[in-house]
Amino acid sequence: MNPQIRRLFFVLVTLFVAVIGMSTWWLWKAPDLEARRGNPTLLVKQLTIERGRIFAADGKTVFARNRKVKQKSLGRTWFLRVYPQRRLVAHPVGYSTIERSRTGLEKSLNDFLTGSNANLDTVLDNALDKLKGLTQKGNDVVTTINARAQRVAMDALGGKCGAAVALEPSTGRVLVLASQPSFDPNLVEGHFNQILRTKAACGSASPLLDRATQGRFIPGSTFKVVTAAAALDTGRFTPSSRFDDPGYCIEYGKRVSNFADQSGPEVFGNVSFTQAMEHSINAVFCNIGKKLGPTVVLDYAQRFGFYEEPPIELPSEEVAPSGLYRRNRLYLPRDPNQVDPGRLAFGQERLLATPLQMALVAAGIGNDGIVMQPTLVDRIVAPDGKVIERSNPKEWKEAIKPRTAAELTAMMRAVVESGTGTAAQISGVPVAGKTGTAETGVSGRNDTWFIAFAPADRPRVAVAVALSGQSGTGGATAAPIAKAIIEALLKRNP
Amino acid sequence: MALYVAAHLVVRVALPLADPYLLPLSGVLTGLGLTMIYRIDPDLAFRQGLWVVIGLAAFAALVLFLKDYRTFDQVKYILGLAAIFLLALPAVPGLGRTINGASLWVGVGPVVFQPGEFAKVLLVVFLAGYLRDNREMLSMGSGRYGLPSLKHFGPLLIIWGGAMLVLFQTNDLGGGLLYFSIFLAMLWVATARWAYVAVGGLLFAAGAYALYHVTPHVQDRVAIWLDCSWTVSNACPVYTEGYQLAQSIYAISGGGLFGQGLGEGVLISPEGHTYIPFLSTDFIFAAIAQELGLAGAAALVLLYVVFLYRGFRIALMADDGFSKLLAVGLTSALAIQAFIITAGVTGLIPLTGITLPYVSYGGSSIVANFLIVGLLLMVSNHVNRERS
Numbered sequence: 001m002n003p004q005i006r007r008l009f010f011v012l013v014t015l016f017v018a019v020i021g022m023s024t025w026w027l028w029k030a031p032d033l034e035a036r037r038g039n040p041t042l043l044v045k046q047l048t049i050e051r052g053r054i055f056a057a058d059g060k061t062v063f064a065r066n067r068k069v070k071q072k073s074l075g076r077t078w079f080l081r082v083y084p085q086r087r088l089v090a091h092p093v094g095y096s097t098i099e100r101s102r103t104g105l106e107k108s109l110n111d112f113l114t115g116s117n118a119n120l121d122t123v124l125d126n127a128l129d130k131l132k133g134l135t136q137k138g139n140d141v142v143t144t145i146n147a148r149a150q151r152v153a154m155d156a157l158g159g160k161c162g163a164a165v166a167l168e169p170s171t172g173r174v175l176v177l178a179s180q181p182s183f184d185p186n187l188v189e190g191h192f193n194q195i196l197r198t199k200a201a202c203g204s205a206s207p208l209l210d211r212a213t214q215g216r217f218i219p220g221s222t223f224k225v226v227t228a229a230a231a232l233d234t235g236r237f238t239p240s241s242r243f244d245d246p247g248y249c250i251e252y253g254k255r256v257s258n259f260a261d262q263s264g265p266e267v268f269g270n271v272s273f274t275q276a277m278e279h280s281i282n283a284v285f286c287n288i289g290k291k292l293g294p295t296v297v298l299d300y301a302q303r304f305g306f307y308e309e310p311p312i313e314l315p316s317e318e319v320a321p322s323g324l325y326r327r328n329r330l331y332l333p334r335d336p337n338q339v340d341p342g343r344l345a346f347g348q349e350r351l352l353a354t355p356l357q358m359a360l361v362a363a364g365i366g367n368d369g370i371v372m373q374p375t376l377v378d379r380i381v382a383p384d385g386k387v388i389e390r391s392n393p394k395e396w397k398e399a400i401k402p403r404t405a406a407e408l409t410a411m412m413r414a415v416v417e418s419g420t421g422t423a424a425q426i427s428g429v430p431v432a433g434k435t436g437t438a439e440t441g442v443s444g445r446n447d448t449w450f451i452a453f454a455p456a457d458r459p460r461v462a463v464a465v466a467l468s469g470q471s472g473t474g475g476a477t478a479a480p481i482a483k484a485i486i487e488a489l490l491k492r493n494p
Numbered sequence: 495m496a497l498y499v500a501a502h503l504v505v506r507v508a509l510p511l512a513d514p515y516l517l518p519l520s521g522v523l524t525g526l527g528l529t530m531i532y533r534i535d536p537d538l539a540f541r542q543g544l545w546v547v548i549g550l551a552a553f554a555a556l557v558l559f560l561k562d563y564r565t566f567d568q569v570k571y572i573l574g575l576a577a578i579f580l581l582a583l584p585a586v587p588g589l590g591r592t593i594n595g596a597s598l599w600v601g602v603g604p605v606v607f608q609p610g611e612f613a614k615v616l617l618v619v620f621l622a623g624y625l626r627d628n629r630e631m632l633s634m635g636s637g638r639y640g641l642p643s644l645k646h647f648g649p650l651l652i653i654w655g656g657a658m659l660v661l662f663q664t665n666d667l668g669g670g671l672l673y674f675s676i677f678l679a680m681l682w683v684a685t686a687r688w689a690y691v692a693v694g695g696l697l698f699a700a701g702a703y704a705l706y707h708v709t710p711h712v713q714d715r716v717a718i719w720l721d722c723s724w725t726v727s728n729a730c731p732v733y734t735e736g737y738q739l740a741q742s743i744y745a746i747s748g749g750g751l752f753g754q755g756l757g758e759g760v761l762i763s764p765e766g767h768t769y770i771p772f773l774s775t776d777f778i779f780a781a782i783a784q785e786l787g788l789a790g791a792a793a794l795v796l797l798y799v800v801f802l803y804r805g806f807r808i809a810l811m812a813d814d815g816f817s818k819l820l821a822v823g824l825t826s827a828l829a830i831q832a833f834i835i836t837a838g839v840t841g842l843i844p845l846t847g848i849t850l851p852y853v854s855y856g857g858s859s860i861v862a863n864f865l866i867v868g869l870l871l872m873v874s875n876h877v878n879r880e881r882s
Binding site: 027 | 750840
């Protein structure tokens, strides 16, 4: 029997070696596995770090802080997240949980917040803390969000499905990034079902979707600003160019009518370019689009940042690019004949844009044609109060010439003074704006918009508001919200 | 610790010639298990401590009062029947307890125990005796086609049937696999015929296949194993059925080479539940890998290998068939059990819930495994006395 016993020994030893081999294999795969959802290893390891806090632009309003939890058996302290502002900034700030990982700035700035960034100071501080046996501390983040204006925007959007974005045109600082319906990030851990049960006035509430940066709305007439920019910047038209408006425009042998009320399509007759913008006359823009061709219009859209994810500090999967979409995917046609130039010119034709993108368009016009890189982070502060990162304004796109920007500003002022956007008038402050009422194919379910910047002569704020599932016009539904946000932001620094 | 020293002294007095490594080995394993359990749940560790005391008492009783283990040889059929009786016990209405989908427990009042653990020991003793008596017949083959006659092979078929029955009835692939592997290992050692292993393996595979088709529980286990371990695919249902295996693999991979350190591992959530269910029983190997790393896990496995080596050495040196087969059977029972569970939690084979000998929390398991080490030491003592 002895030979068998010896062999059996080797068989069993081989099996044990296989077990060690398998464990080694998992070790090898550890980097892949750590990134997987549901793996608590890294997340929990980082829970022992006193995560940095997240503040509003004033440096006082707390968006995210820590709650200490002592574990009895080991005397270990965990730092769990608390979001005192609840729904207010749930989308840009995001959440950091064990069960559902992280989103928003909590995700994209995780290295800074946990102090795992590679700045020399931080590395030294951590090494010292470790030697002293102290808790590792993360860096605080001060955002650019104006808490008061954010609340105004969230309240104004409340109950609707939509988003509002406000930027500082000269710096790209994001002052408001509001999306409704929102969710309470404190419920993500443990009460996620409550969030999923959120109801809203639109088809699907999707409270986790950041409609400001990911929500794709049909831009409708707000896109006329881009078409006009192309028309003026190429020198093909001037604000005083004359057009005849019969109430419709003929495309492919068929009539495309102007916006219709109860008495049928509006007819304006002979108008200037400025008047066409003021009253948002589809027929005129349709003809301009046909003359310029879709290639030029799309080229100008790209100059404003369409077809790219705006380079904001949010995780890439939470920012969507704007442009033409086909089968739910972004597409840039090579062959201009594939695109209906008239409908493109007034922002229909499978064109989709995020509120952030349209705010960038408004900001670009308000900043002499230069689109600044949008930023949500003002500064990152080490635990000892030292500022380790400060965001500096960077140019993102040179969209149009300053002269074109000035002409467009005058046209957009006319919209608010005497056109479709009168609801956004603010006494003593000139506002330049553009309305949008995009048909989705279902009557009474329009995507409505308002984009604006103010004061028009020296812009400090650019805003975009988008709502879905509206029966009214952009001028009636979105413009008042934009007005409220602008007022809240201008009141701050008189 | 003191108890171990006492137990060790008992052994040295009662069995002066016994193998000096086995008891300390089981002691180290138990100590490691207790430490781990304490870190997971101090109350549970206290209960485990009680079980260790009971186990050591049983061990001492066995070593001190049983003069010659070969008396078991004479009552082997009774022991075999007792084993089957114990295995069938959980099926008795009113006695059986089903925990986590497997009906392996028997409850009498507040005491719940797993008779399968003791049946394992009895089965090995029976097989050792039976195979010793019939090994010539079995290895030669007396009937036609070189097959042994039904007279000699019959009881083995009964055992196979019994194991299969237990498998179906308890819904427990791990136990079935364990008993059957022990059976095959001993049969092969006794007869040196590969055909038995092959036929036995096929029969078991057939049984397992049938079980796979009859019980969804087993289908789930296999599907999870395929999705979660071999391919690491996104099909692995991380949040539902595949949760425990996925968490176990995360824990092992997160442990790194030297582990997070005792008490430092990511095992318990801030809300106080363990990420891996059954952490102190089935998944204790994952907890060890997380906190002590690959090095710790490998060292643990190495302890089993040393145990295996010492146990087989006793078998090699023994000069009577019963002692040989008994030592081989007991040792491989322990080693195979350790393999099935460690391979299960690492995703090498489909996961089946059995304990890691000496390390996992579990009263029946601890006591039964101490009886195993006691028997092994008695065989060793006997063997060495014959030699000198």
